[in-house]
Amino acid sequence: MRQIKDEMVPFLTREEINELVGQIAKQIEYDYEGKEIVFVCPLRGxxxxxxxxxxxxDLPQQVDFVYVTAVEKGGAIKIVKDISVNIAGKHVIIVEEIIDTGRTLSFLRNRLFASAPASLKIVTLLDKPARRELPIRADYIGKTIDDRYVVGYGMDSEELGRNYPDIYHLKN
Known part of the structure; x- marks a missing residue:
């Protein structure tokens, strides 16, 4: 069976991804020393x-999941699955695999702010500012990339490729 990665070019290896994750983790540990963190993971990517x-x-931590989606391309955004943890007074970090237009992330950030966390930050593995429609920035960025379509490590093309341990981009 042919895979979507057969039509793509390697972009980041699992080793490079692991290095980026490690760098981000060290910075978060330093910034939150002695505090408990609540990670909010937008599903699925x-x-x-x-x-x-x-x-x-290596800090006390919790994780919760949220599923936010656009009703239609460029349209309203809705919450399919909300978090269940009470984040009032807690240190919250939204974990994104990639920031593209920023529309759903901006919606989610505003929604979480309404719950009065002690702090709210955003971490992203990949940042694609060329596609940004709303002025939103991550506090922790693994790598800033050009406007390219990437698949793997959670990112998909019509639900294919999420399981790849490496990240690929389309051949030009």
Missing amino acids: SVHFTADLMRQI
Whole structure:
């Protein structure tokens, strides 16, 4: 069976991804020393990154999941599955595998702010500012990339490729 990666070019290896995750984890550990963190993982793409990041951070932590989606391309955004942890007064970090237009992330950030966390930060493995529609920035960035379509490590093409341990991009 042919895989989507057969039509793509390697972009980041699992070793390079692990190095980026480690660098981010060290910075978060330093910034949150002595504090408990609540990671909020938007489903589905951020699962791999969230799991790897959590394993590399030696601090008290919780994780919860949210599923936010656009009703239609460029349209309204809705919450399919909300978090269940009470984040009031807690240090919250939204974990994104990639920030593209920023529309759903901006919606999620505003929704979480309404729950009065002690702090709210955003971490992303990949940042694609060329596609940004709303002015949103991550507090922790693994790598800033050009406007390219990437697949693997949670990112998909019509639900294919999420399981790849490496990240690929389309051949030009």
